[in-house]
Amino acid sequence: MNPLEQIKIIQEEARTRVSEEKSSYPIRIFVGNATCENAAGAESVYKELQAIKKEEKLDQLYIGQTGCSGRCDREPIVQVFVENRIPTKYCEMTPDKIRKVIKDHVQNKKIIKEWTL
Amino acid sequence: MKEYKYAISICAGPKCRNKNQELIKTLKDELEKAKLSDVVKVLESGCMGYCDQGPIMMVHPDNVTYGNVKKLDIKRIVNDHLKNKKWVSDLILQRDQVANSFFPNFGDVEFFGKQYRITLRNCGVIDPEAIDDYLALRGYEGLAKVLTSFSPEDVIDEMKKSGLRGRGGGGYPVGFKWQNGADTPSEEKYIICNADEGDPGAFMDRSAIEGDPHTIIEGMIIGGYAIGAKKGIVYIRAEYPLAIKRLNIAIAQAKEKNLLGENILGSNFSFDLELRLGAGAFVCGEETALIASIEGKRGMPKPRPPFPTQVGLFGKPTVINNVETLANIPVIILDGAAHFATIGTDKSKGTKVFALAGAVKNTGLVEVPMGTTLREIIYDIGGGISNNNKFKAVQTGGPSGGFIPEKDLDTPIDYDTLAKAGSIMGSGGMIVLDENSCMVDIAKFFLDFTQNESCGKCTPCREGTKRMLEILIRITEGKGQAGDIEKLERLGNMIKKSALCGLGKAAPNPVLSTIKHFRSEYEEHINGKKCRAGICRSLLSYKIIEEKCIGCGACKRKCPTNCISGEKKALHIIDQNDCIHCGVCFETCKFDAIIKE
């Protein structure tokens, strides 16, 4: 098998894994994790999300991380993907705000317009 | 803020802008008719390439690109795709473009509308610590393609065709650099990624590595293959611990999947990668100084020739590329050099990442096709000047660059036009200055930086920039003398032509550029002893306004020279003779009774 054939297989396996690990979840939230994001407090937002997931037993929630998307002055940025709904980016998130986002956006299907980009 | 369900980008790059105006109007009409105006945003974007298949329309967040769109097709796109979620298959361009896989993250279309993300395509999309994410988005396929069906010469050819120029600031064509490296015969060769990013105010490389380390690795392996190097080194500054951590994780992951190391993907090409840390020396961004640093020496540049591609690290042929340059390599291989060459201008192909900061509303990393104007970046993407202040100048290229005033804001960005406008592209720092910035003070800031970072080897930089800095300090302290500007120009022009390395040669640029465009400010400082922006403390006078002063005495208590006098509840006065312009009274007063002028 030449390298190109090999890589296609490797990529396919990766896609499957990603799909199983992430895309299979109906709710996926990604918190930015980079020097600038963390300087703005992204780490505490991530920790809060993990706490909320545990508290509310949100098994269909996947929490992941991404790098910095470049929108530096509105960080921490949190991307919320809910099945059948438009992906939304929330900016300048804090642990308190993320709690409200879970409540309103995820559980009650209400986008908090002021906090989006 | 409207809640958009879709956004459509239509190419409004320099070549297509006029032609596409009609299409845009038709699109807006059709949307109105279909009652979708509120939920579909129409964006004019920068050049998206595919110029031979134009007009191009891209629908987000579906990441669908339609080509050869005619007026009559608009109705179908609006009704089938936007209304009924059925893609118009006969218009879809076949290519699965790597660069635009960024857009699935929808939202914030104003900021991203004019951008075209190649270098940063995966940043903010993938988990940088998960190789699977990278692989899922066609990661390492470029490398596999190269190892399967490209000879090293083919790769170099492709780079030449793409027109990619070094993104570290030098702008040297990558294809030719790789050719030079490949041509020098040697068993031992090196490819180095310059991740030193010393420019203060630049963080593109940091974000790129923290957000997508694998693309750098892939780019380096392809580069190593092209020039015949089996060893790669990433020279990264020690002040970026997270980037270092992520790179180490990525290297381990790549090794595990046989994408790095011995016999990559079963081929007979082996390549190893290691990290070397910098230690706080901006000059080590210069190629020969970088090499000296890896060799364990003081980072002092060497005269060239010989060039690193002939005699480099440990005396062997070495190619050094910037992070951003390397991030483009996999995309060029996958999408083809011809496509890449359709983006950008004649002499500067592709996109450039800028770190937009300063007095703009939206700061951050911006990646635009070459040819986008400064005005578009600052006002469209950047959202204009913060606090609605007045624009004064934009500084590009970091401490080696210059200032561009209002009159040149319509300069389309590319290596040559920026140089002509008196600045440089540099690594991509772009600082916007408003009326509250003093140009003399900013020039002093940059020169102070360069002086601090000078390696000290050559006379013009070591001694000359020191003397220039002393003159600037005097001017900002109100001790400027007649002839100072001429001295700055004389020294600056001499240093530009005589210094040993790029740091020295470019060190006078901020000073010479501000003198060129803002000479009157210098003259005001020297002759009028005034700083119109209110920054140079020694040139400010603080005055207490009678109407606002309530005589609380707070300023009097804080004054370090006891130059404020006044009775309780009565007007206080500052004695200008003793005032040292420290500004403490100004900061203390809660009643806005003290002004500085």
Next chain:
Amino acid sequence: MAKQMINLKIDGLDIIVPKGTTILEAAKKIGVKIPTLCHHPDLSIEGACRVCIVQVIGRNDFTASCSYPAEEGMEVITHNPEIRQARRDIVELILDNHPDDCHTCERDHNCELQRLAYAMGVRHKHFKGEKKNYEPDFSSKAVIRDPNKCILCGRCVRICKEVQGISAIDMAHRGFQSVVMPAYDMPFGDSICSSCGQCINVCPTAAFLEKDYTNQVWEALNDPEITTVIQFAPSVRAAIGEGFGLKPGHNMEKQTITALRRLGFDQIYDTQFGADLTIVEEASELVRRIQNKGPLPMITSCSAAWIIFAEKFYPELLNNLSTCMSPMSMVGSVIKRHIPKKLNVKPEKVFSIAAMCCTAKKDESQRDNYQTENGERYVDAVITTRELIWMIKSAGIDFVNLEDGKFDSPLGESTGAATIFGATGGVMEAAIRTAHYFISGKELPGIEFKPVRGAIDTIKEASVEIDGNTYNVAVTSGLGQAQALLEKVKSGEANYHFIEIMGCPGGCVGGGGQPYAGIDMVPADKTLLKKRAQALYSADESLEKRCSHENLNIKILYDEALERYGSAVAHEWLHTHYSEKQPRGICRYGKPTQVSSCITPDDPRYKELREYIESTQEKEHKKSFLIPVLHKTQELFGYLSQEAMDFISVTMQIPTSRIYGVATFYHFFNLKPKGDTRINVCLGTACYVKGANDIVREFESELDLKMGETGDDMKYSLECTRCIGACALAPVVLVNDKIYSRVTTKDVKKILKEYK
């Protein structure tokens, strides 16, 4: 295959040169002398001073002609108004950071910077400003450092590293604070410097000088109760004329004697007498060792710099050194032990002076056992050729026109073998002439032994047949070549019986005390050395007695006092012993054996550091891992202490001066411990524009610290970085590892509260 030739134009003149020639070299061929400062033909190219800039048509910038190779079709302009102004400004910039005391400077009228300033037309200074201000270092017995006069040309660093292979000094710090110093700025006398003085020879200014002992000499001359006895070296007579405007290569022995007479010295003896004495003793020693089969090879011991170096870096070879003292010290010993009786004076009233070409002899004269049992030093003061030249000038003596003088008896006679001591290979040739006679009873056929001459930048090997046996010899000069030779010896690669090592390239004629190169001459130039050596070889050829064993006065001395060659008396008077000294770090080429013997300090962090270093030493280009090792050291200890750097020096085999130079260059490394709470304010452009300066001021006032300082209580350190990379969140402050963004002056107190 013929070398490729390049056609180019310089100042409109056509010229053809071989490929690889620099513009500077090409210009010289057609009589165009581009001014230079840091350039030296025998050292690596620096390209630092930028004085040699020229305009290559088609290039925007100026080009440094010393480093740029000639290219086909190139057109070069070496001077036009713009270039001349640039050169002038560059030289002025050097002067702006240089003391204004030419008239009281040692090198007034003999200074390359002065000559250049004149030629470039610096008549008025436009760019005056801050000047560097360092303390001169008088700690060494032989060489003085004055960093204030240094123009950072780097020649001293290069010659100490590339030619002498020591690296006692290196550049430290960076930018405007760059300075040449030994590691840790330790007193020069404590460093691994071997006092060879080559740095003085190549220095264009007075940044390095010999330590002046003329005051002591004047005092002794002026004291009517003191008998002043002076000797001078062969190399002195071969070079002293240059100090009076003569071209190199004149042997001014007779004029020197007269000058000394006029200065008032009571007895004038010849170091060459000592040379003959050294030969008869050393040849006897060699013969004995050959008979006893060891220790061989025997290595000469008359070079003072070589001995200093050997005791520090080759202790395992100390038994191979000849136990003979140098000619100077032998003469000194005889002066103090034998001559007072002859002159009818008390030994304590004899002041013994030696005028030498050498700076290391100043150290040698102060060695512990170089004195009689009553504490009479063999040589009380050593002055260099330069110091002597000055003494003669200051006494108003018209040196060049003096009549011939003669040495005093009994220490004034010498043979041709003694004269050639000053040239590299001279000691060897002299020893062979006498050893041949001692072993076979016959004179060496032809008297001369040319295969050992001229060992500059190379090692000369030869074999000599004596009485049916073959003896292998080797000669070299310069400590760099010496190390190469000794490694050959230690590896067993070579099988020598006798080795001559001179510390200075070219031998003593190139000593650290010789006259400065004149106008249009290159300092420490090989042709200069060859000319001086030739003066000595010519003298040898002209003499009747050319072998040391023919010296009559020596025979008398043995009859009167020393009994016979190698006797107990001879040993007491003329021989010495050596002892191992602990160097502070290693020299350039290192010694792998030191690594294993290096003792790791008790602190367990050193064990971890050692393991890390050893892992790097397995790899290729192992010395390049210095910076990762320094990072690791800082990680373990919080900063880089001298003890840690000494440890790294031995375990990585890198000179301490280089380690210190690297550690001070990179601002990431701390050479002092930092406080518990480290506050780091980002001063990148975006942060600056958003008021980072005010935040710095606020921290400074709250902590009562200036930027870069650590409090005495070690609680807080205040530093700045040039861009953490979080520019959109400017201003940014980093406290230990925590980042605070969008900081205002009002937040400063709040932040500090968290750490109280």
